[in-house]
Amino acid sequence: MTETTKRTTKVWAHRGASGYRPENTLEAFELAIRQGADGIELDVHTSADGELIVMHDENVDRVTDGTGLIKDMTLAQLKELKVSTPAEPSGIYHIPTLAEVLELMRTTDMMINIELKNSICFYPGMEEKILKLVKEMNMEDQLIYSSFNHYSLLQLKQLNDHVQTGILFSDGWVNPAMYAKNLGINAVHPAVYHLKYPQFIEEVKRAGLKMHVWTANKPEHIQLVKDAGAEAVITNYPDRAIEIIEK
Numbered sequence: 001m002t003e004t005t006k007r008t009t010k011v012w013a014h015r016g017a018s019g020y021r022p023e024n025t026l027e028a029f030e031l032a033i034r035q036g037a038d039g040i041e042l043d044v045h046t047s048a049d050g051e052l053i054v055m056h057d058e059n060v061d062r063v064t065d066g067t068g069l070i071k072d073m074t075l076a077q078l079k080e081l082k083v084s085t086p087a088e089p090s091g092i093y094h095i096p097t098l099a100e101v102l103e104l105m106r107t108t109d110m111m112i113n114i115e116l117k118n119s120i121c122f123y124p125g126m127e128e129k130i131l132k133l134v135k136e137m138n139m140e141d142q143l144i145y146s147s148f149n150h151y152s153l154l155q156l157k158q159l160n161d162h163v164q165t166g167i168l169f170s171d172g173w174v175n176p177a178m179y180a181k182n183l184g185i186n187a188v189h190p191a192v193y194h195l196k197y198p199q200f201i202e203e204v205k206r207a208g209l210k211m212h213v214w215t216a217n218k219p220e221h222i223q224l225v226k227d228a229g230a231e232a233v234i235t236n237y238p239d240r241a242i243e244i245i246e247k
């Protein structure tokens with residue numbers, strides 16, 4: 001994987017700098033770059049015509065002026081929608097494709113955490129498509145893949161043994177690190193509250209896995225991630241996290 005800054009805990013922007021710009025938009029990723037983040041996290045789905053779409057939810061209802069499932073809409077239909085936030089209802093933002101985000105990120109040496117959102121809608125063939133695109137763009141060293149769908153992570157590994165993967169998991173799992181290690185997965189991606197259990201941190205260290213923690217936005221949570229010696233903090237506020245990590 002590429003190294004950016006000397007920070008021992010890297011700062012990855014969750015859905016971009018989504019505390020300041022609408023989540024998963026090019027503008028949120030551009031701001032993460034400007035704020036000096038070490039990486040970004042983004043969510044991916046597949047449209048009706050097979051395009052890789054960067055958005056969090058399975059449907060467009062929460063963050064755009066449209067309604068419906070991504071899997072039922074074409075790229076052209078998705079591109080017509082306006083992304084807006086309560087703070088910026090004018091909707092000057094649009095849904096990006098994965099190719100567009102990668103095009104922006106290839107100008108940097110930042111890490112890119114692609115979260116495959118394929119636990120509710122399954123998007124057959126999405127793994128192959130993502131790997132093909134990343135390879136074509138010559139960005140394989142910048143990528144780590146995560147998902148709540150662990151079969152999908154195994155499929156990525158089967159397609160390319162060199163890919164970096166991280167498991168996402170639900171609340172209250174005991175020793176997910178051992179589980180991940182047994183599957184040949186490289187990292188655990190816990191929600192920040194898992195760090196309240198010293199046993200959990202010990203299990204991750206014992207397994208020799210990397211730990212990338214989400215979503216730490218409050219200063220005390222960012223501090224907790226730093227104190228746990230995690231490799232990355234995933235946050236909506238990269239500037240805030242950088243200040244605390246570098247203190």
Ligand code: G3P
Nearest residue numbers: 041043115146168214234
């Ligand atoms: O990848 C970390 C985090 O983004 C997982 O949850 O719902 O924010 O995609 P969510």
Ligand code: MG
Nearest residue numbers: 041042043115
């Ligand atoms: Mg995510």
